[in-house]
Amino acid sequence: MAVSTDPIDGTRLKEQFPLLSRDVHGKQIVYLDSAATSQKPLSVLNAMDDYYRTINSNVHRGVYMIAEEATNRMEIARSLMRDFIGARSSSEIIFTKNATEALNMVAQSWGRANLSAGDVVVLSHMEHHANIVPWHMLVAEIGIQLRWIPLDAEGRLDLTDLDTLLDGAKVLSVTAMSNVLGTMNPVRTLTDAARKAGAISIIDGCQSVPHSATNVQDLGADFLAFSGHKMCGPTGIGVLYGREELLEAMPPFLGGGEMIRDVRLDGFTTNDLPWKFEAGTPPIAEVIGLGAAVEWLNGVGMDNVRAHEIALTEYTISTLHERFGDRINIHGPTSPLERGGVFSFDFDGLHPHDISQVLDQHAVCVRAGHHCAKPLMKLLGIGATARASVYVYNDTADIDALADALDATGAFFTL
Ligand code: C6P
DSSP states (O other), X not given: OOSSOOOOOHHHHGGGXXXXXXXXXXXXXXXXXXXXXXXXOHHHHHHHHHIIIIIOSOTTTOOSHHHHHHHHHHXXXXXXXXXXXXXXXXXXXXXXXXXXHHHHHIIIIIXXXXXXXXXXXXXXXXOOGGGTHHHHHHXXXXXXXXXXXXXXXXXXXXXXXXXXXXXXXXXEEEESBOXXXXXXXXXXXXXXXXXXXXXXXXXXXXXXXXXXXXXXXXXXXXXXXXXXXXXXXXXXXXXXXXXXXXXXXXXXXXXXXXXXXEEETTEEEEOOTTGGGOOSSOOHHHHHHHHHHHHHHHHHOHHHHHHHHHHHXXXXXXXXXXXXXXXXXXXXXXXXXXXXXXXXXXXXXXXXXXXXXXXXXXXXXXXXXXXXXXXHHHHHTOXXXXXXXXXXXXXXXXXXXXXXXXXXXXXXXXX
């Protein structure tokens, strides 16, 4: 029985994504790797092209017309992003290279200034390396301690001992959605518990922000990190949202142009937010492209994006189970309401790289590997999975193509 109606016609939306009309190995591509990076609609490609063709110049420097136009376009993109995630002010939107840089910025800037030996940072077993390694670096540098929220049998966070884990902690840093299990975590419960314990909360929104409506006030997060390239925007651009009071109090991350108000022989003073954290010439075309991606997603409607993914998740899980029964094991929660459209699976005991390679021969693109979540792989007792992931431009025909190609994969290896 359907859990939701699908408001989006993925087949029709595909037309706006030039790459999705190309062939690979003589067949039309079936792109099922949007958790790694999404495809880009024409409006995003055009916005970036238009910047280079008509207003290419540096921002916040020149006082001539095209430089002012470029600066305006960049700052309009920041306002679009502010509204997209419900931030109070554009000062709270820091453009970074990606989510990884955003998370490192918090660990390095806030962490170094506020943490000392023995201080506790709470993470979970389902974190991406981008939300683990920066903290390991502070373990080595400062001597902080890490505590880990465990998972239950279906790959949800087990919050039974959350208050004990947070007791005395300074930081809670967790993902809103697992890039392996698809699990969507109860962010508000987590941020409330962190605040009660006197800890700041950092949310890795890399997989959640592109796929569902986000409001940082509702999430109650102190920081939120995500990447532009997974939400129809270009690579090379990400966002760190931070509460203004915290950003104001933090020392800068990188030093150089743009982030200063004054530089003397004996020191410097920092620029206002958000530029204090944007040293050097920013990725201008990428920021403008990200702004266009936000406008495109707003046009579709984030509630529609989520509803489409719930419908497609339900279709994917039921199709794969009906077609393959015990031959397939899909990791993570079974309810489409508790998860996003990321399906890591084991199939027929085959190596994920073998699966991915044969699927590629059928023009089906999925990712294989540890998905930069090695501690989670260890917990699951596996080295890698194959992973299919969907987005707004996917449709049930893509899932049927995946199932047909999996059938062929099974047959190929039993020859
Ligand atoms: N996950 C995936 O295929 P960057 O690389 O900085 O844009 O994003 C890092 C990152 C952080 N957190 C989560 C939950 C993520 O999923 C990712 C990126 C990709 O799953 C590439 S490893």
